[in-house]
Amino acid sequence: MKTAAKLSVLTSGVLLLAACDSLDPESTKSEFWYSNPTSQTLTFKVDDKDYSLEPGKAGSLKLSPGMHKMQNAKGMQQSFMVYENNSGGIINPDNHIYYMLSEVYAVEGKGNSFKPTLYDVTINGHELQIPLRSTNAVVIDHNMFRCSYPLGEPFPSEITTRDRKATGNIKTKCFDKPELLTYIASEYSQKLDPATPEDATKDSINLTFNYEIPEPAFKDSETQKQATKLTDLLKQVQASDDADIHDKLNKDMHQATSDIVSAAVKTMSTSSVADNEYYNEFIKQTGEYRAYGVILK
Incomplete structure (x- = not known):
C-alpha cells in the first residue's frame, strides 16, 4: 500500500477557492456535515428537526453556538454543546467510521520536504500505515479533525497560490468509508476489499475525543x-x-x-x-x- 502522499502541482497564480487554508473558521464555523455510507436511507433528528439522506449522499446543516440534541433512527439521543470557537464538524448519529487523509501538494522536486505523519489503521482487515486518522465519534469536532476539504468534496488535482516562494503544503480531506475506498482504488490502484465477510467489520479507530478532565496528581x-x-x-x-x-x-x-x-x-x-x-x-x-x-x- 502506498503512503497516500501523492504529489500534485502547486503553481503560482490566483488563489483558488479549493486552496484555502484548512477549515477557515470564518467559512466553516457552525457548519456540520453528514453522509450516508450505507445501502439504506439515513434518518435522524437534530433539535427535533427531521433529516433524511439517500445512500451514498452527503449534506450539511448549520448549528448555532449553544446546546443541541441529536436522535438517531433507533431513538438513541445525544446532547452536545457547540461553542463559539467551533469550526464545524461531522454529525454521525449511527457511529460510522470517518477518516481524515493527508495529501502532499508540492512544486516539482520539493515533495520530499513534506512528511505527513503516518498512523496505523485497519480497513476491511487490511493493516496499513498511512497518513490517515479514523474516528467513529457521534459528533466529530473539526477543531481536532481538521479537514481542508469536507465530505463529498474531492481533493483538487492541483492548487494555486499568490505566494511565489511557496514550495508546497499538506492538505487533508474527510471521507466516509465508501468514499475513501473509492478514492484509494482510483488514485492508488489499491483495492481494500475484505477477504471474508468478517473482514468487512475489521476497521480500527486511531483517534478518540476524551472529554474527561484529568485530576492533578503531581508530586511537586x-x-x-x-x-x-x-x-x-x-x-x-x-x-x-x-x-x-x-x-x-x-x-x-x-x-x-x-x-x-x-x-x-x-x-x-x-x-x-x-x-x-x-x-x-x-x-x-x-x-x-x-x-x-x-x-x-
Missing part, C-alpha cells in the same frame, strides 16, 4: 497547585452553558498552563521518567480540552 506542590487552578477552570467550561465561555476564561487558562510549565521545569531534571510522562500527558489532555469546539453532554 507548586506544580500541583497550578495544575489544580487549570483543571478548576476547565471544570467551569465543562459545567457552563455559555457558548462563549472559552473567550472569557482563555486568559486565565493560558496563564495557568504557563505557570504549570514554569513550576514543572524546576523539578524536571530530578523527576522520574514516569513523572515526566505523566506531565506530558496532562499538558496534552488539558490542551485538547481547551481546544474543543464541540463537547458531548
Whole structure:
C-alpha cells in the first residue's frame, strides 16, 4: 500500500477557492456535515428537526453556538454543546467510521520536504500505515479533525497560490468509508476489499475525543497547585452553558498552563521518567480540552 502522499502541482497564480487554508473558521464555523455510507436511507433528528439522506449522499446543516440534541433512527439521543470557537464538524448519529487523509501538494522536486505523519489503521482487515486518522465519534469536532476539504468534496488535482516562494503544503480531506475506498482504488490502484465477510467489520479507530478532565496528581506542590487552578477552570467550561465561555476564561487558562510549565521545569531534571510522562500527558489532555469546539453532554 502506498503512503497516500501523492504529489500534485502547486503553481503560482490566483488563489483558488479549493486552496484555502484548512477549515477557515470564518467559512466553516457552525457548519456540520453528514453522509450516508450505507445501502439504506439515513434518518435522524437534530433539535427535533427531521433529516433524511439517500445512500451514498452527503449534506450539511448549520448549528448555532449553544446546546443541541441529536436522535438517531433507533431513538438513541445525544446532547452536545457547540461553542463559539467551533469550526464545524461531522454529525454521525449511527457511529460510522470517518477518516481524515493527508495529501502532499508540492512544486516539482520539493515533495520530499513534506512528511505527513503516518498512523496505523485497519480497513476491511487490511493493516496499513498511512497518513490517515479514523474516528467513529457521534459528533466529530473539526477543531481536532481538521479537514481542508469536507465530505463529498474531492481533493483538487492541483492548487494555486499568490505566494511565489511557496514550495508546497499538506492538505487533508474527510471521507466516509465508501468514499475513501473509492478514492484509494482510483488514485492508488489499491483495492481494500475484505477477504471474508468478517473482514468487512475489521476497521480500527486511531483517534478518540476524551472529554474527561484529568485530576492533578503531581508530586511537586507548586506544580500541583497550578495544575489544580487549570483543571478548576476547565471544570467551569465543562459545567457552563455559555457558548462563549472559552473567550472569557482563555486568559486565565493560558496563564495557568504557563505557570504549570514554569513550576514543572524546576523539578524536571530530578523527576522520574514516569513523572515526566505523566506531565506530558496532562499538558496534552488539558490542551485538547481547551481546544474543543464541540463537547458531548
